[in-house]
Amino acid sequence: MGFACLMGFAKRRESDGHRGSSFELCLYTGRQENFRVNPSRRDLAVILPALAAAAQAQESKLLPSKAFPYESLPVKVNGENKSRAVLNGETHSGYAIELHMTELGPGQAPHPPHRHVHEELMMLQRGTLEATIKGESMRLPAGSVVYMASNDEHGWRNPGPEPAQYFVIAFGKDS
Numbered sequence: 101m102g103f104a105c106l107m108g109f110a111k112r113r114e115s116d117g118h119r120g121s122s123f124e125l126c127l128y129t130g131r132q133e134n135f136r137v138n139p140s141r142r143d144l145a146v147i148l149p150a151l152a153a154a155a156q157a158q159e160s161k162l163l164p165s166k167a168f169p170y171e172s173l174p175v176k177v178n179g180e181n182k183s184r185a186v187l188n189g190e191t192h193s194g195y196a197i198e199l200h201m202t203e204l205g206p207g208q209a210p211h212p213p214h215r216h217v218h219e220e221l222m223m224l225q226r227g228t229l230e231a232t233i234k235g236e237s238m239r240l241p242a243g244s245v246v247y248m249a250s251n252d253e254h255g256w257r258n259p260g261p262e263p264a265q266y267f268v269i270a271f272g273k274d275s
C-alpha cells in the first residue's frame with residue numbers, strides 16, 4: 101500500500117547492445133493507493149529527481165524521538181493568551197499528529213465553539229476551564245482531560261481568576 105513504482109530497462113554498457121536488466125523502483129508515498137508508471141528514459145530524468153525530493157519531504161515529516169524543554173518552546177503572544185507549538189509531523193505509519201500548549205488569561209477563550217474532522221485531546225495542566233461539548237457545559241479543574249471526537253462541536257473558556265494552561269493533541273488530518 102502507498103507505493104509509487106517506476107518500471108524501466110537499464111543497459112549496463114553500450115557494448116551490451118540491447119541486453120541489460122529491467123528494474124522497478126518503488127518509493128513509499130504515504131498515500132492509500134499504489135501506482136505504477138512505465139516512463140521513457142527522458143521522463144525518468146525528470147521524474148527521478150522529483151521522486152527523490154518527494155521522498156525526502158515525506159521523510160522530514162517523520163517525528164524523531166526528542167525532548168522539548170519547556171523553556172525552549174517558541175511562544176506566540178496574542179493579548180492575554182500565549183501559544184507554544186511543540187510538534188507537528190507524522191508517526192511511522194504516516195499518521196498526522198500535532199501538539200501545542202495554550203495559556204489562556206482569565207475570561208479568555210481560544211476561539212468560539214467549533215468543529216473539525218480531526219480528533220483532539222485537551223489536557224488541562226493548571227487553572228480552570230469551562231468546556232462546552234455538543235452544547236453541554238462543565239467546569240473542569242486542573243488535571244482534567246477532554247477527548248473530542250471527529251466533527252463534534254466543542255469549545256472552552258477560562259472562567260478565571262488564574263491563567264489556565266493546557267495541552268492540545270490533534271490526531272489525523274482534516275482531508
Ligand SMILES: [Zn+2]
Nearest residue numbers: 214216220254
Ligand atoms: Zn478543536
